[in-house]
Amino acid sequence: MDGDTQLLPETQLTARQRAAELLSSPRNRQRIAIAAGLIFLLLAARFVMDRAAYVSTSDARIAADMIAVSTDISGRITSVAVSEGDRVAAGDVLYTIDDREAVFMLAQYEAEANRLRAEIAREEARAGLATSKAGSQVAARQAGTRSASASVEAARSNLENARQEHDRTKNLFEQGRIPKSTYDQAKNALDTATQDLLRAQAERETAAADQRTASITGQEVRLIDYDLSVLQAELEQAVARVEAQKVVLDQHTIRAPVDGVIDELFYDAGEHSLHGFRMALMHDPDAVWVSANIKETDIRNVHPGAVVKVKADSNPSADIQGRVTRVRETTLSEAAMMPNPNANGVFTKITQRIKVRIDLEPTDVHLRTGTMVSIRIRKSDGPAASAPAAS
Template sequence: MDGNTQVTPDIEAPPARQLTQALRNPRVRLGLMLGGALLIVLLLARFMADRAAYVSTSDARIAADMIAVSTDISGRITDQRVSAGDAVKAGDVLYTIDDREAVYTLAEYEAEANRLRAEIARGEASIGLASSKAGSEVAARRAGTQSASASVEAARSNLETAQRDFERTKGLFDRGLLPQSNLDQSRNTLDTARQALLRAEAERQSAMADQRTASIEGEEVQLIELDLGVLRAALEQAEARVDAQRVVLEQHTIRAPIDGVIDELFYDVGEHSLHGFRVALMHDPDAVWVSANIKETDIRKVAPGAPVRVKADSDPGAKITGTVTRIHDATMGEAALMPNPNANGVFTKITQRITVRIDLDDAGQTPGLRLRPGTMVSVRIRKQAREDTA
């Protein structure tokens, strides 16, 4: 070093020097080690206490009833009213399908129904006229028959009187008390009375025949009523076709079945939808629950009604609580669509899991919290004694 160089001694900050000196003290180091060990013991004790009081798993997710909206008819999509993620109300229109053919068919069925209604109205009017005419005709013919019957009775009475007069005149003539002219006149009167009775009886027969004819004409009303019965039956069939076609026309408008959120749409405008195929997928965000998969070694410690704390991965700070409402009787492997039979002969024992349903509490939840189906959560289920069912 030359004479111009100045050596500056290392100056250690007082706090750092004090910490260094403290760490060099055996008692301080012993205290720190004891404190660390105590902290580890406390954490371990808390972990063991938590493990003794709760069944925990992170193999859990938000679940919901996913509603698949399908169409009852096939056709070309002409309009799309919603997009994925939209909130909808029950009855809101999702899609419309080309309905021109259905509209034309409905108009044809309605025209046929209107024609039958007109035929029925005309038949009912004909019944009214025929009934009035037949009633008047029958009444007139009945009056004629009664008049003819009265004439017959009068003619018979006159004949009986003429017969008695003739017999009395003939008796007087036979005793020579009356001339031949009186006898001839009495005989003529008797013959005239007989002819009058025959005419009266003939007129009565004619009146009775006319009355029967009028009664037969009155049966035309019954024939019209039979025709009306056929027309009314045809009208019922036509109205049923109209109602059925209105249902078909309504099926061209696909509506939301529930209040909820659209999760997925499977068709675009211009595409051809197929009968029975789903066109949209949706769920009710207010009706979600937690589906947790619990180890078979812990399932005996879980019982319906047990309180649950839920921690959502999407919002770890949210306060979520719930209750165990259902415990499945089969493991997830048995409920799978394609169970693994382990046909290769190599067996590896794996702890199975059983699905538990946890319904979330409405009260006490974090305001504005939105839990989406499929998102992961962790659950802590309070252990409870559960009665085994036979």
């Protein structure tokens, strides 16, 4: 059979037969073994050089700031404006909550503010009228006082003239040079002048009292000013209530805080939202990075600024570059919500891992949050190691 196989033309030999012929020759087997050894040495040398130059791990994934959108009020949800997976812009409406009560309360506060504005306008008009009236009254009373004072002086002068005429007539009457009727007339004139002076003095006192009354009326304007200051303070409070209620009304519309993608919705239309509870979960797909967990035995070679090569499991052929931007100071176990205190006393040494953040350079590769990647970080000496030694 072997002889028949050797007699067949080469073109008719199968691949298995050719391989059998190659392996049947000791020289060929030796060559294949040498080639395999060289390939193994090359691969081993590349592996060693790679381990010497890079820190590698597959414990890495795409991460982003996951934003939980919550509400500051409770109420019945009237509409849901988006669906999971929708891309939204900052300010886009996500939910609307029944706002009828808030609308009515805002109308009440605005009506109260308008009422206070009307009262302020009325008091300002009253203050203007009172000021004008008080000014006119004071001026009129001052003029009356001056007139009464002049009347007193005139009456006093008339009294003095009547007294002199009375004394002269009395002397003549006593000498018998004039009749008694003439003396009586002089005496009546003196009495009349005396009464006129008293009347003028009384009128002057009345005018002075009226002037003081007009001055007191002017103080009414100051009281109106005090009332205006109180109303103005109440108006400021009412305006503050209006603005606060506008904020409450706006809180009935839940909006997207940033540009991004809706990852999850927690309520449907008709359900009742709760104060402080999350309503949606979203993130910005254009602001992702790599979160990698590096072994504590390799972390000494990882420093901010180191160049990183990233291979995404979702697109392994794509070339993605990045740089280390942050290395945490605690291990994952220390940052865990429930760290293991090793209460039973049995110790098993486990290599700890430290979280590292890697910011990616701009790329056209679509990277989804949570997908796995493999990274290779270029090793570098720390700042203390690279500094020149002190002489």
